[in-house]
Amino acid sequence: MMPIFIDKKSKSFRMDTPGSSYCMQVSQYGDLLHTHYGGRISDMDLSELWNQKREFSPNPAECGDRLYSLDVSLQEVPGNMTGDYRTPSVIIKDSTGAAAVRFQYESFRVYEGKSELAGLPSSFCGKKQADTLEITLTDTYSKVKAVLIYTVFRDMDMITRSVRLINEGEKAVYIKKAASSCVEFADSRYELVSLPGCWAMERTPQRKELFQGRQVYESRRGASSHQMNPFLALVRPETNEVHGQAYGFSFVYSGNFMGEAEVSQYGTSRILLGIHPQDFTWKLETEEAFQTPEVVMTYTDQGLGAMSRNFHDFYRNHLCNPRWMDTRRPILINNWEATYFDFNSARLLEIGKEAVELGIEMLVIDDGWFGKREDDTSSLGDWVVNRRKLPEGLKPLVGKLREMGLKSGIWMEPEMVSKDSQLYRKHPEWCLHIEGRPCSTGRSQYVLDLARADVCEYLFEAVDQVLSESGFAYLKWDMNRHLTEVGSVLLGTDRQGEIFHRYVLGLYQILGRIVRAHPDVLIEGCSGGGGRFDPGMLYYCPQIWTSDDTDAGERMMIQYGTSMVYPPSAMGSHVSACPNHQTGRTVSLHTRGMTAMTGGFGYEMDLGKLSLEEKEEVKRQIEAYKQYAELIMHGDYFRLVNPDEGRDICAWEFVSKDKKKVLVHYVQMRGRANGPLHILQLQGLLAAERYQEKKAGLIYHGDTLMNAGLRMPLLMGDFQGYQFYLEARDSNVG
Incomplete structure (x- = not known):
């Protein structure tokens, strides 16, 4: 059954995955409001959630009362300079130089499958694996349309979202910011997980409590970078690897990006992800379109581990080159x-x-x-x-x-050229540069102008x-330096x-x-x-x-x-x-x-x-x-023990999709003369199944392995590893 539901009377939209619902509704003033993302729900009309009177929150010109303000509303495409003072998802300067924009509902369409995004990598699927909802909004004054593209996957807790901006006005406009996704939450009792790092120590998980104001996670280096990955997760304080709510947002893009988390004065939260607006302007001529890259979203109430496995399955089966999907490297x-x-x-x-x-x-x-x-x-x-x-x-x-x-x-x-090269001597103009300004080098090389x-x-x-x-x-x-002096002689000022x-x-x-x-x-x-x-x-x-x-x-x-x-x-x-x-x-x-x-x-x-x-x-x-x-x-991947927890051990596990084959890697990171006993609890097994450990030949029920665990051997020395394999008893383990 198609997982997209529309109630034309209340102008409500709901997209269901096996374990989540994503809901929107058009207000009486034409704004597309966000009403729910989380566990499955059945209702459509949630209009009672958005009307609230607030002082110092301006009301739209057509609004006849003070119970409605964009400054308070949870929105799918927050505009700019039209009453919402939080960070916008889209900023467009029109031909007069004005940057006010407010997108209002025009139409929708639904179709089976998923369309490619022109010029961009994006997830793919069979026609019966997913369904797409496109909602078209228009800024009446600039004549720019925003087509919001949502694809919901029928058998996975995954939704993708992107935006296509179309200029139907008579003059060119300039896009100053175009986030691919905006998701709003009614409260701020969350922590934000990001993946900062540096060269040779990439993607070290960081977890910070949300606070009133704006938190930014970004790369402005011309690449997604060692320093920050284009990913954010929003989790409840009590969420861990196996329990609790987790929302994951992953950006399918390899250049400058910005993730934003903003808590409003009223305790609501806004999460945005998209191309970084600094040093970005896109001239959109009349009848032209600009497509933003895709954001992949997932929700689970079973912890960070389940969130990760959602992404793993999705990227293996719906993003990576199918030629290598089932081929051993x-x-x-x-x-x-x-x-x-x-x-x-x-x-x-x-x-x-x-x-x-x-x-x-x-x-x-x-x-x-x-x-x-x-x-x-x-x-x-x-x-x-x-x-x-x-x-x-x-x-x-x-x-x-x-x-x-x-x-x-x-x-x-x-992508690179050495100053000492035949190519540079023949085509010095081919590297990124700004006329009249010297070029920075990195690793004795320049960056070629791929524009x-x-x-x-x-x-x-x-x-x-x-x-x-x-x-x-x-x-x-390979790519061994980031971008500087980003200019191109073939493009106008x-x-x-x-x-x-x-x-x-x-x-x-x-x-x-x-x-x-x-x-x-x-x-x-x-x-x-x-x-x-x-x-x-x-x-x-x-x-x-x-x-x-x-x-x-x-x-x-x-x-x-x-x-x-x-x-x-x-x-x-x-x-x-x-x-x-x-x-x-x-x-x-x-x-x-x-x-x-x-x-x-x-x-x-x-x-x-x-x-x-x-x-x-x-x-x-x-x-x-x-x-x-x-x-x-x-197989499914389980992070059993975090190597950064200070417990002197690290462990991870692979479990086959039928849950009958299990491979465990355990490392004693620091040897101790009289160290503690380490009991390792496995995950993802069948509780009633009997598993035989291959090395010792011992047999355990799945619930015992998960709830009581296995005693790990005492190993001599630092960074000593122990690998063991278990298989379901009915799989004829010898």
């Missing part, structure tokens, strides 16, 4: 931490030989294979083979690796040629505010063409590690390098935070050498392998330096990953 070795820039064909073949003997399936050639690249100061943009290192070229090398039984992958950083069609065409052809001529099965797409967004649109256009031209190539996204780990990139890159920090102790924390929104199948994670080259920490090879198994699995080390005992451990890890890959990539 290859186990790879990346040469970076083994060689850095110092390698040649013989060295790579030597690494390949070691890899094959251990059961590794792919060799990825990282930075340094092109131009005259001997360090990070030159040659970006010159995507031709470095003949000093690879005298025969890439294709013969790939062929030799294939003869060994290895697939091949390649690293590129297409230019000629630059986008050059980059597509360069990447396409590398992939086509050499037969690579994998592409690591009244369009310079469009460049940040046009850059992202150019990136999406290039990636889309590459995916279509090379459908069997696995693209792994990267931006100095996890600096662009967002749903927009996931649409093209079903796997993203989670962080440049490969230290297993810190990766546990990084992957814990990343899992708040993103599924393990999206996390690129490798076993690196010890002592770690970034922290100096030593972690056992076994624990490093366990930690790296929380995602796309691989190695980043000199395999030739491993002892015979260590090589046997690597073989065991590879066999274990092959055995458990389906469970890791497609």
